[in-house]
Every structure is written in C-alpha cells, then in structure tokens.
Amino acid sequence: MIVFGSTLSPYVRKVMVFGAEKGLDMELRMAGMGRGGPEFAAASPFGKMPGFVDGDFAISDSSAIVAYLDAKYPDPNLIPAAPEARARTIWYDELADTIVMAAGSAIFGNRFVIPRVMKGQPDHDAADKAETAVLPPILDYLEGVIPQSGFLVEDRLTLADIAVASPFATLGCVDCRVDPARWPKTAAWVDAIHARPSFAAIIAKDQAAVAAMGGPVMQSAAA
Ligand SMILES: N[C@@H](CCC(=O)N[C@@H](CS)C(=O)NCC(=O)O)C(=O)O
Incomplete structure (x- = not known):
C-alpha cells in the first residue's frame, strides 16, 4: 500500500497513524504541490494529498482512505459500528x-x-x-x-x-x-x-x- 503526500499534512498523518495503529505496512511517497508523478495524479484527481494505492485500487481523501482500511483490516476496529x-x-x-x-x-x-x-x-x-x-x-x-x-x-x-x-x-x-x-x-x-x-x-x-x-x-x- 502506498500513501502519497507529506505527513506535515494532518490528512496524510491521519492515514499513516490509522495504518500504524492497525499494524499495516504502508509506504509513504512524497507527493503534492507538483510532485508525485502519474500514480499520484491517478489516485488524486485534484492533486490533494493524501492519495492512496493498494494494488489496482486507487483513491484520495483521508476519510475515504481510512474507511477503506477499516473495512479491509477490521482488527482493531477504529471506526465504531454502533x-x-x-x-x-x-x-x-x-x-x-x-x-x-x-x-x-x-x-x-x-x-x-x-x-x-x-x-x-x-x-x-x-x-x-x-x-x-x-x-x-x-x-x-x-x-x-x-x-x-x-x-x-x-x-x-x-x-x-x-x-x-x-x-x-x-x-x-x-x-x-x-x-x-x-x-x-x-x-x-x-x-x-x-x-x-x-x-x-x-x-x-x-x-x-x-x-x-x-x-x-x-x-x-x-x-
Ligand atoms: N479532504 C481532503 C483534504 C486534502 C487536502 O486539502 N490536502 C492539502 C494538504 S493539507 C493539499 O493537498 N493541498 C495542496 C493543494 O490543494 O494543491 C482529505 O481529507 O484528504
């Protein structure tokens, strides 16, 4: 899994901490403000960080990414069900x-x-x-x-x-x-x-x- 962006962005940090709390191995790749190349552009159509890629699935927006991670890796569950x-x-x-x-x-x-x-x-x-x-x-x-x-x-x-x-x-x-x-x-x-x-x-x-x-x-x- 690749997260595009810089953790100085609260949105990128949110995703990286969320993944770390789940014990996930996520690579952080510098992107945003002109950096990141075509993979980042494909994941984040408006150039906002974070972008995210997991195999052939790509998405942007920190809230969308953590929703994906919590559904795919439910233990520990970090978005309550009740x-x-x-x-x-x-x-x-x-x-x-x-x-x-x-x-x-x-x-x-x-x-x-x-x-x-x-x-x-x-x-x-x-x-x-x-x-x-x-x-x-x-x-x-x-x-x-x-x-x-x-x-x-x-x-x-x-x-x-x-x-x-x-x-x-x-x-x-x-x-x-x-x-x-x-x-x-x-x-x-x-x-x-x-x-x-x-x-x-x-x-x-x-x-x-x-x-x-x-x-x-x-x-x-x-x-
Ligand atoms: N709602 C988005 C916000 C993303 C966002 O605004 N990221 C800022 C960095 S803090 C960004 O990429 N700014 C650069 C730009 O707008 O070109 C999320 O949760 O991921």
Missing part, C-alpha cells in the same frame, strides 16, 4: 478536517508553507487571528466534550482521536500549542494521543523536516 458511536466518530473526523483545519491552514500555511516552501509572502495577521480568534472556541468545545477516559468515543482509541489530534501535531511544528492553563483537559488529551508510538514517530520526523527548512516564520521575525 450507530451513535459511528456517527460521533464521523462528526469528530469532520470537525478536524473542516473546522479545526480552517484555523490550521491559516496558521501553518502562513508560518511555514507560504514562506518556507512556496517562498511567498505570508499573511501573519491571518495566522495570528486564526490562533487567537478561530482556534479558542474549538478548544473550548473540546474542553467540554473530552471524556474522563481520555478517548473521544467509546472510551478507546478510534478515528475520532486520530483525526482531531492530527492537526494539533502540524500546529505544534509552528509553535502553536494548546495552553494547558486555559484548556487543561484538551492539552492533556493532545499530549497523550501524540505520545502513542503511532503518532510520536511521525511527529519527530515532521518536526525535523520543519527545522531542516528553517523552522516556522513568526510575525516578530518578519517585523
């Missing part, structure tokens, strides 16, 4: 992909992708506004819903934890972290999910990749 838990898990996946990433893209894009990868002019105000105005209501929400067990759904690891924790790993690479004084439950939950071997190994590589390209570009550095 109706309410299943719906709740899909809600958290969607929360991560659209609501958290609305803030995440503005922050990571303007502090790393635009200045370091695209060599463009970042909009630091947009990044700061996303961090100070868009992210806090999301963190307030998470603070209110994280169960005592430390897992979002069914008191065990599911896609919900993997999907929601993934953007916070990308944000950690550009010095945007959950303040434990303001959101103690959320900060502890993020730390615990990121400490799992499936996440920790990827996060170490992501942080090294960001450092190798000069690290994040912050407002103060540009002023």
Whole structure:
C-alpha cells in the first residue's frame, strides 16, 4: 500500500497513524504541490494529498482512505459500528478536517508553507487571528466534550482521536500549542494521543523536516 503526500499534512498523518495503529505496512511517497508523478495524479484527481494505492485500487481523501482500511483490516476496529458511536466518530473526523483545519491552514500555511516552501509572502495577521480568534472556541468545545477516559468515543482509541489530534501535531511544528492553563483537559488529551508510538514517530520526523527548512516564520521575525 502506498500513501502519497507529506505527513506535515494532518490528512496524510491521519492515514499513516490509522495504518500504524492497525499494524499495516504502508509506504509513504512524497507527493503534492507538483510532485508525485502519474500514480499520484491517478489516485488524486485534484492533486490533494493524501492519495492512496493498494494494488489496482486507487483513491484520495483521508476519510475515504481510512474507511477503506477499516473495512479491509477490521482488527482493531477504529471506526465504531454502533450507530451513535459511528456517527460521533464521523462528526469528530469532520470537525478536524473542516473546522479545526480552517484555523490550521491559516496558521501553518502562513508560518511555514507560504514562506518556507512556496517562498511567498505570508499573511501573519491571518495566522495570528486564526490562533487567537478561530482556534479558542474549538478548544473550548473540546474542553467540554473530552471524556474522563481520555478517548473521544467509546472510551478507546478510534478515528475520532486520530483525526482531531492530527492537526494539533502540524500546529505544534509552528509553535502553536494548546495552553494547558486555559484548556487543561484538551492539552492533556493532545499530549497523550501524540505520545502513542503511532503518532510520536511521525511527529519527530515532521518536526525535523520543519527545522531542516528553517523552522516556522513568526510575525516578530518578519517585523
Ligand atoms: N479532504 C481532503 C483534504 C486534502 C487536502 O486539502 N490536502 C492539502 C494538504 S493539507 C493539499 O493537498 N493541498 C495542496 C493543494 O490543494 O494543491 C482529505 O481529507 O484528504
């Protein structure tokens, strides 16, 4: 199985962590932003990462890929079968992909992708506004819903934890972290999910990749 993309993308990381939790052997191939060749183009018709290939089956979109993996490799099951838990898990996946990433893209894009990868002019105000105005209501929400067990759904690891924790790993690479004084439950939950071997190994590589390209570009550095 081949996953196309970079794990600096929360969507790609979600797929790689999901596969790692299932003990799957998945090759990560660099793709996106002009890279990846015809195999990636065939898997991802709009050039978005991740793309995915398993034999003669190709698909893109992280949620589609993890649905495929959970159906094909059901042990351990990471997308619950019970109706309410299943719906709740899909809600958290969607929360991560659209609501958290609305803030995440503005922050990571303007502090790393635009200045370091695209060599463009970042909009630091947009990044700061996303961090100070868009992210806090999301963190307030998470603070209110994280169960005592430390897992979002069914008191065990599911896609919900993997999907929601993934953007916070990308944000950690550009010095945007959950303040434990303001959101103690959320900060502890993020730390615990990121400490799992499936996440920790990827996060170490992501942080090294960001450092190798000069690290994040912050407002103060540009002023
Ligand atoms: N809903 C998609 C989102 C994929 C996506 O937007 N990926 C971004 C990277 S974080 C991307 O490929 N951006 C490059 C582009 O749009 O050309 C998923 O879950 O896989």
